[in-house]
Amino acid sequence: MSKSKEEYIRRDGRKVDELRPYSIRTGIFKNADGSAEIRLGGNWIVAAVYGPKEHFPKFQISQDEAILNCRYHMAPYSTSERKSPKPSRREIELSKVIKSALEKAVLLEAFPEMSIDVYIEVLQAEGSTRVASITAASVALADAGIPMRDMVVGCSAGKVDGHIILDVGEYEDKEGEADLPIAIMPNLKKIVLLQMDGKLTHSEFREAFELALKGAMQLYEAQVNALVSKVKEMGEIEEAEE
Amino acid sequence: MSKSKEEYIRRDGRKVDELRPYSIRTGIFKNADGSAEIRLGGNWIVAAVYGPKEHFPKFQISQDEAILNCRYHMAPYSTSERKSPKPSRREIELSKVIKSALEKAVLLEAFPEMSIDVYIEVLQAEGSTRVASITAASVALADAGIPMRDMVVGCSAGKVDGHIILDVGEYEDKEGEADLPIAIMPNLKKIVLLQMDGKLTHSEFREAFELALKGAMQLYEAQVNALVSKVKEMGEIEEAEE
Amino acid sequence: MSKSKEEYIRRDGRKVDELRPYSIRTGIFKNADGSAEIRLGGNWIVAAVYGPKEHFPKFQISQDEAILNCRYHMAPYSTSERKSPKPSRREIELSKVIKSALEKAVLLEAFPEMSIDVYIEVLQAEGSTRVASITAASVALADAGIPMRDMVVGCSAGKVDGHIILDVGEYEDKEGEADLPIAIMPNLKKIVLLQMDGKLTHSEFREAFELALKGAMQLYEAQVNALVSKVKEMGEIEEAEE
């Protein structure tokens, strides 16, 4: 805590307000209606969307809007100790909060009596997987052509060695003092996922929240670029075919 | 066994033919259609009834009568060692025998294609929970306004130190020579639950059975009083409101 | 490996091309629509067939043909260490390959929207249970009067002490070099089940396969005899009744 905010260098060499290297790709799976991949530092996460489609069993359908199903799941080899393939309580909670966030963005009322399935698979985990997951899932939904009010993009901030930092890595998650994952709709300026653990004063919280917002806006650009490059590629293919 | 039946004092100070202190209350839960609470010594048991209501899934419905579902369950903190919240084989058996007993009392034929759910939760267990449970469940059914041929009331007898005793407590259940839980329809004079374990001669069995009957009749009064006081209270409230 | 094929005597006294003692009986269960029992050495396996019958739940039915369900299961007391009654992954795989084999023989298209259940229970296991199971199940299907393109009969071959042997027993399964279970439709000359583990050269494989075929044809006779004797018995009963 002796070093100033500007001088503090994180264990992986980052500055306090620096994201890990990231990339987003879309259209990675042939069978799914939409798909996307995100890499954020060592995180490697894929998402696939199936739907809108008829919902079974019938007695669960909603007359007014589509049902959104969402599964966040970690592969057994994604962590340094093997993870049982059976969903843990943590995975079930995260599936719920991610679903709850995506529901605010998808125009569910456009597809009454249908369902939309979002499957997120963490192939390698290295901290802040839930927000990276929601970022990828949102791109996969857009790739599936599902109408949305806005994208959803997530990012985390935290506190390590007394410093408020952006994009919490694995070491920082384990050893740090606080973790604040958020997801927003960047154009509507709405928070749709918000969790926290650790300890933060109110002023630290504000600083962390604003940092996470900034990171989210940066990742939102990558989402847009991924979707744009896919459209471009398709254009090129079509041109080539003509 | 040197002491006579009249002199024998039980570990908790009771005479052989003495019930533990008890009380029955009804209308304890706002959401349920009917509810009741019983305290019998250290036992603290609540019951809630939902129904009659439409039954799902459809292919299971009965054309002739309502389906009665019944769950007997012990809370994790109800025993001196923590109990897993997952239903044990014992809980499943007791749910079955309690359901079987209540089915004889409820006029199921009045509600074809419907179902009635009876949920019993043991919050603290201290011996003879199954008969206390059925006693509470029966009051909850009456509280829900479900038509019944008769109340169902349960009581246990047992054998400890060679003496036939009424209302088997926890110590007596563990250390005693026999346990005989019964439930009856007190006006129709029918046995609807009858189990036994331990060892009893035929004459001991008769003595124990008759003692349990006597105890059941005493608890039946408490059932009636609980239902009457609720009616009175409601009357008072109505008067007050006028 | 010093002894010639003709001289080699197996641990249980058999020659290389000799089946264990076997017997097949049919009509062993009153409630099932068809049933059969096979004993092959120490193997004791029973099979029961229920159906064709209406299929539930409705959304799974096939418009074109009956659904065949098949369960291969080992009783807890069937092995020298107690087996949990819950189906193991091995039992699930074997249920699948047995089902897949029987599906080729049963005229499923004769019963659209129906289902046929085949239940196989290994009461005592002593090597080569899957092929003995399929042999019994096929007889049970015939006993149920279900139309079939051909019987299905199974047999195994293997390699022990360098010799290719017929009908792999328990010791030979555990200590041998290879195990080749097959099932065929004997008149149509079709292979419908084929698995292998261990190591075999191509020429050893051919020798083993041909040996297993020979054994299967021998067991097919026992299948036919079991069905014929049942028919005869029924004739005798009818005559006696006249």
Place this chain on the structure above:
Amino acid sequence: MRDLRKRTLSDILRIKQVSKFIRENKRMDGRKLDEYRDIEIKTGVVKKAYGSAYVSLGDTIVIAGIHFETGTPFSDTPDQGILITEGEFLPTASFYAEPGPPTEEEIELSRVVDRGIRESEMIDLSKLVITPGEKVLKLFIDFNILNDDGNLVDAAMLAAVSALLTTKYPNPEKVAELENDRAELKDVERIPLPIRDIPMTVTIGIINNRYIVDPTLPEEIAADALLSVTHTKNDEICAMQLLRGELDYNQLFEILNIVLEKNKELRELVLSKVGGG
């Protein structure tokens, strides 16, 4: 699920038929009201188990097998072996018996059989201890209903008791010397189980206020009540279960007298067929 309340049209016709016979003190299969069906008992049918028995009561077929494992004693009984009873209906048994986790009927049946064995103190569990408080033998009674034509409790108890009477178990003193329990247990010297009692269970059905012994499945469906009672060899009641229905108080005691008689008959039959005791 084995739901005796299920009343299809054919059930109702069957119930009427059964009732008509019973009213005339007859039964559809020609038996007297207090008569068991033919009882077949074969022991040692599964060589892989430490003990086993095949029992048929008419068309009801049950197999029981006995196994042993080593384990840690329960904390409240450090000087006792562990007895575990698990019974299942095989899906061969009836159209209603589908594979899946145990139903409430299967659990009740297992627990009724377990109580009969346990409360009679049939097996001296103190003789199953290897090292007190640390290691004991777990005795598994597994039984299966292969075909269901009623009276499963009596049939399952007969199978379990017959299997136990002919079981030889691993000598705990020799087990104590093993290096690898799991691999070597089955090769340990075996000695007869320490048998102290022979419990017998008799189930009575009430139809038209008449008491019938050994009810078939149609009789069970027609019955107003089914009561199972287990006695020790000294005529003590050691377990009881009202499986279904309702009883008058006096009916209970009339039934107990019938059960006491039949229980002796049954015990003699088992002893003559199985030996032991």
Place this chain on the structure above:
Amino acid sequence: MRDLRKRTLSDILRIKQVSKFIRENKRMDGRKLDEYRDIEIKTGVVKKAYGSAYVSLGDTIVIAGIHFETGTPFSDTPDQGILITEGEFLPTASFYAEPGPPTEEEIELSRVVDRGIRESEMIDLSKLVITPGEKVLKLFIDFNILNDDGNLVDAAMLAAVSALLTTKYPNPEKVAELENDRAELKDVERIPLPIRDIPMTVTIGIINNRYIVDPTLPEEIAADALLSVTHTKNDEICAMQLLRGELDYNQLFEILNIVLEKNKELRELVLSKVGGG
């Protein structure tokens, strides 16, 4: 499943009613927007547990019980006891609460309560160690929703915290001397839990852009967002969960100020009713 999005016709009518009141800064039960319902807290209600509490928030009823077992510490925290929180809706709680494996709502609720306790470092888990790296105490917080009229997180936290504040736990030094942990643990001398903080959770609902405290079930259904925030006694935020809905950025900070106030009120109430701290 507790699905707040379910919008039956009667839900919609109720929502309209709720909204109408809120627009006029009133609530259907007469409360002010920032007012809790009557809070009843009774501790020691289950004598069999090491600690327990009954909490009612209006018609919402929760019971929490505390238990201990011995176990092996996690490999990455060899010098810490283990804290396990499991909450379930009893099927008594509402028509939607059916028996079965925990739903995602139950898991979320349990984990939110767990984080509140854990991240505040309320319990000094290092004091639950028997032998470092080998044996520790496992502290179980089990809570149940008995009747659901909304604001389950606040009610469950109140119950869990009140139970913990009045828990006496087995002295680890004495546990180290036991021969048979499982049988003897409950008879070991008990000492008060090492309490370091008293976290409090306040949940705010947003209806018509107004912030309401302690929402009832109809208010939860009507709400656009529900945010739970947990504070330590030093006014640090230690846990937060957006349970449902969406928030403007500025709404978040407005809510935080309200929560900070209510959290102090609540902590004082608990201290006055329960003692401790």
Place this chain on the structure above:
Amino acid sequence: MRDLRKRTLSDILRIKQVSKFIRENKRMDGRKLDEYRDIEIKTGVVKKAYGSAYVSLGDTIVIAGIHFETGTPFSDTPDQGILITEGEFLPTASFYAEPGPPTEEEIELSRVVDRGIRESEMIDLSKLVITPGEKVLKLFIDFNILNDDGNLVDAAMLAAVSALLTTKYPNPEKVAELENDRAELKDVERIPLPIRDIPMTVTIGIINNRYIVDPTLPEEIAADALLSVTHTKNDEICAMQLLRGELDYNQLFEILNIVLEKNKELRELVLSKVGGG
């Protein structure tokens, strides 16, 4: 469930198309009958695992990862490590692949891959022993189907074998010195797995009595039979599975000859891409 028998109208049209091509000894994607699709193999893709591989066969995508834990050896193989193979379809793979407990197709696929690795004796399991009879390493092969366009067995075997060939595992001698296996295992010095063989699996589909290599999903649906055969590097058959359908006796031997050739091709490809062996 991946049910290749499912015959929707579009399936039937697809089958007709596929068959028409095959009758003319052509395939819809332009391949020859005995030609594999483009095979991509990348190893070391998941750094958290001890070994990993990404394999694509055309549009079929599989990832395999290798992990280690310590455990007790099986009682009948006290001097061998433990090999566990678990494969799942991720729900990303196809519309039919829903989350839930493993289906019979997933179990069969896992067990076929497991037998290929195990029966070829690819890994010298005796080198995974820490203390004979007491502690060994458990080697987990976990693989996932990420996108299903047929021929999952070959793709999964390629992924599993490639991952194993590039795996470095914790030196058992160093593991023996650990105090806390679970926490410290991942930091132990790692050495290459003891590889003894490189099994390869080739699956053949029969369509219109023609043998096709590396079937796509539409080809699998159109096929009359699917047979997977695994060979060791010495051309021994070490595993075989008729996945579906029926074969003439002579077809079996014709297939074996094709498989023997393709298996060599495939092994060379793996060696060139991955190294090892």
